[in-house]
Amino acid sequence: MAFPRPNHPENFLDPLYDSIHLSSQNTGTHVHLEWRRYARLFRQPLRTKHGVWDQREGLVVRLEDAQGRVGFGEIAPLPWFGSETLDAAIALCASLSAMGEALNSQQLALIPNTLPACQFGLAIAWSALHYPPSQTPLDAAIPPSAVLLPTGETALEHWQPTWESGNHTFKWKIGVESASKELCTFQKLQARLPKFSTIRLDANGGLSVADACRWLEVCATDERVEFLEQPLAPDAFTAMQALSDRFPTPLALDESVANLAQLAACYQQGWRGVFVVKPAIAGSPYRLRALCHQHHLDVVVSSVFETAIARNFLQTSLLPALPQPLRAPGLGTAHWFPDDGFETTDFASLWQRLTPSSKTA
């Protein structure tokens, strides 16, 4: 069983479900929470409009119930993208773990929407308690992930191994240097990428309307461009609607839809383009799944550089539960890290290597 069924007690994190079913015998079962910090250096820093990022920090969480069952989860906040901070996540974990025997599914279901990465991380740990993580998705065909290329000219030398490994969708960051310089580099990239590749351009909200138009004019002449992601800042929603009406290349929202409330709001305001969703910072994965089905959203499930714990959940549980057919997920980021042991699917051994939180908090 890859994903809790609608109607199943394990769907407890759905607030609607909770209000109806929290009286079930499940509520009384207490769990014990522990968490440990991790930090991973990138092989090379990632440059985006938001700045230079050189280290991914997060938490691995571990739930154990009275029967000795164990489930691992991961809290990987991205504060510069609008999620809570790592300190806020640690404070929540400290307060939940201090509850001792009083901690049960009800408290986990009450994590506020201001802590979306915590909602996600503890939901997947709860799920893993009941359904041991599998290594393979059960029912759906998951296309190979898009692979994130280095920013700038370095991309020109880095796409080939990806192509040879069978991933033909590339993602490239723009909006970092001047549009003229980046358009020039893009021309070289266009000349080198094979005919049957797919290109995603991600501006991280960093373009002016004028530069976005220059990019979209170029994109219109290259059918390999799948979409232009977040050309303008999130507050320029109306201008992005206007751009998407004016040019043939689809636009995708990312920063604009960092959490579930923003995702629902953009849909309500009429966005029918692509939604790049980062489940690890969006909130409850059950509510995310429900929203995607309810509105038939055109989503790309995207990485926030999580470890194998969160990524395994995305690949084996969430992706198969989303509306099919799927766009290529944006989970091709593991190659950004050296061989540091965080890509293992032996979560217990990963946990063992981390320092207990009493020594770091």
Ligand SMILES: O=C(O)CCC(=O)c1ccccc1C(=O)O
């Ligand atoms: O979506 C992908 O394909 C890769 C992930 C990615 O680009 C990303 C990773 C971490 C933080 C922000 C972003 C982003 O899409 O802006």
Ligand SMILES: [Mg+2]
């Ligand atoms: Mg993006």
